């Protein structure tokens with residue numbers, strides 16, 4: 295069994311993907327070709343955002359957003375310590391200081407009730423993460439940001455396609471940043487990402503920063519990156535967009551099926567040996583990961599592996615405990631919910647083509663492993 299099966303999807307989409315790629319090979323516009331523009335228009339409409347800027351990765355998307363907002367040395371950006379490293383890494387790489395707020399134990403996302411206490415006169419932005427495929431309480435975060443006149447950058451790398459109160463992830467904040475890394479809900483065949491905004495000036499700046507900060511050919515008012523989305527990756531994404539809604543329906547069905555199987559096998563509540571993820575009633579979750587909590591995770595993972603079921607840990611160490619962030623002055627106990635989650639979480643195989651029989655096999659293996 296694959297942890298994420300990309301081959302079944304390719305077999306389904308082969309004619310569309312192959313012909314889209316062949317078209318690029320024929321016209322030869324590998325850099326910012328027509329597919330990039332077509333994809334940007336399609337994605338902007340999908341997210342409900344005025345602008346979409348295709349970029350080279352989710353990581354570049356975060357950095358470009360920070361650079362466009364002129365965030366750098368002396369500034370602070372509030373984020374969470376329980377996320378993929380890139381979130382805080384790009385804040386630090388931009389020269390600013392990541393300031394952490396603990397997560398909600400139920401959803402693993404920013405606890406909006408703790409946000410205000412982390413804001414200081416140096417705060418320049420708030421960067422919540424939509425972890426595992428569902429959004430945090432965006433309205434609550436936006437309301438606080440609005441009071442302090444701070445932009446919100448949603449790290450939507452795991453939540454493309456998810457909705458919050460009927461609105462799409464990526465389109466509800468000053469900037470939304472997503473990733474098309476192959477294993478994300480919408481993935482390309484290499485690295486890719488996108489930025490979303492309704493702000494014309496910000497969109498223009500992000501487009502400039504994407505190409506070395508140039509406002510016209512070989513004229514540079516600012517520094518930027520080599521941060522473009524490849525035309526071939528845009529072509530792959532265009533083919534995949536045709537089935538994306540269908541795949542989201544499948545992801546939600548797989549998530550519900552796991553929840554049912556886990557409840558049947560382990561029960562619910564605090565004493566259950568396996569804790570299934572909770573989705574807020576105002577959210578739809580696209581399950582970039584289907585992540586449960588268990589005791590003695592290492593033993594459980596080893597046993598499941600021996601039963602032919604791969605697992606993964608997203609993420610084993612909260613970012614305030616990473617060696618590179620030691621200087622920030624946090625210690626064990628600073629963010630108890632993040633630390634507990636980091637100790638207990640374990641992701642199960644998850645993709646839209648997972649069959650009922652495979653899910654039964656995963657949950658059976660889980661039951662043997664925790665016994």
Ligand SMILES: *Cc1c(COP(=O)(O)O)cnc(C)c1O
Pocket residue numbers: 351352353354377378380381423449451452472473474475485486487
């Ligand atoms: C994957 C991911 C990123 C980085 O995206 P890349 O495309 O791999 O650079 C950033 N933040 C989160 C939360 C992610 O899951």
